[in-house]
Amino acid sequence: MTPSAAIIVQSLAVKRGGNPVLHDLNLTVPAGSITGLLGPSGCGKTTLMRAIVGTQQIESGSVTVLDQKAGTAALRNLVGYVTQAPSVYTDLTVEQNVTYFADLYNNRAGVGEALDAVGLTDFRARRTLDLSGGQRSRVSIACALVGSPTLLILDEPTVGLDPVLRKDLWDRFRALASAGATLLVSSHVMDEADRCDNLILMREGRVLAELTPDQLRERTGQTNLETAFLQLITQGSQ
Template identity: 40%
Template sequence: MLARTVEVTKRFGDTLALDRVSFDIPEGGVVGLLGPNGAGKSTLLSLLVGLRRPTSGTVELLGGDPRDPANRRRIGVTPQETSLPSTLRVRECVEFVAAHHPDPVPTDELLDRFGLADLAKRQTGGLSGGQRRRLAVALAFVGRPTLVFLDEPTTGLDVEARRSLWDVVRDYATRNTVVLTSHYLEEIEALADRVVVLGQGRILADDTVAAIRGIVGIHRVSLRADDLPPLPGVVSVERTDGRTSLLTTDADELVRELVRAGTTFDGLQVQPTTLEEAFLTLTGK
């Protein structure tokens, strides 16, 4: 086990950020942390990397105290917000971080991997927000870490840059472990082997993407119809461009009821929920 929390609670004054959270990170793959703002995702990461102490409970990193420099040297971290020295050049930033590791990734190799080679001589103060974010993520990988924590890594990136970063994460996770938080739910679907859903400081679900959908048990039934009778198990209804989409807990019974009621419809489609729909249902949104 690379890291874990046992019955961890974290308070900030009267605010309960984490409520008796037990969570473990085994070797290999990508663990995705999902949750609305204020769910406790960043707080959980800050405890795991030793930036904060729990109010109660136990936190372990690589078999020991997260605040032990020997353990922290084996991890890589990109926090949600980073501040880079504006006068340092991109190459200088990478080389500065590399100097703190015994076997860093060669600078040119790292810059090329993250699409930063053409920016090597640019001062960080002159970079766009997306370019600074790519650099901040690249710095997490300089020391060949065993475990990487990425907090909202693709915020501010365009589609091409985001998918390029996905490729890096996928490749790295074949040999090591990555934990990431994201508001981009398709990002978690694309990358994560395991999904942990946080809400109000508690773990609401912890499983594969497919299993999270199964926990919710909701399907999307989409069709074209002028009028619909009252239908069983309907969670929500959306109407767009002449089509009606219904989220339901029993798609088979809904279709049978349409036929029994003599409803005229066409273009029927039944699909499993997306992770977004499952997530919103779990968190009561």
């Protein structure tokens, strides 16, 4: 049975270099939806995502992913993770990179679809060393998509991409969620918030709110989501 919550974070605290980064976080990511993790750079979004995929040592609290403890071996074939920095082999071609990950998931038939989803079909024979930074990021996304993960964690996946490709990627994300996958997508660009079903708003290692885009507008009385977020920050600091 599919859990109603794909991710449950309870009383999570994380220190890095001896300094507190996350402070007693509690949040839930509903299954089968797109949840936007939004906030300014340095607010702890990446640290939270690392805790969810099990690569971040935590000080206290718990992170449950698909009804299991984050980072357990059973989750390896169920969770896809796209980091901010492109995770590719620069001596391989685009297609070879994606095929490598496809073989790990026994899904070589999905290589073409993954390349098409990120707009790299025409670049499949090119070495990733010769690609732009934005193109390398798209290769990383294709490598994650080819595994057809149940939960997909994307850390600012659209940074450096042109508006047309950003729209294409978000359309792809929506299709994945409609098919039953859960996506957690971080961003500091508030215009992407409207593409999400749910929002988790962060600032300085704390969760300011969990709500939908419409609830954020209603709560602040603002139609522009960036203005609404800034107003919420102001309210929270008073």
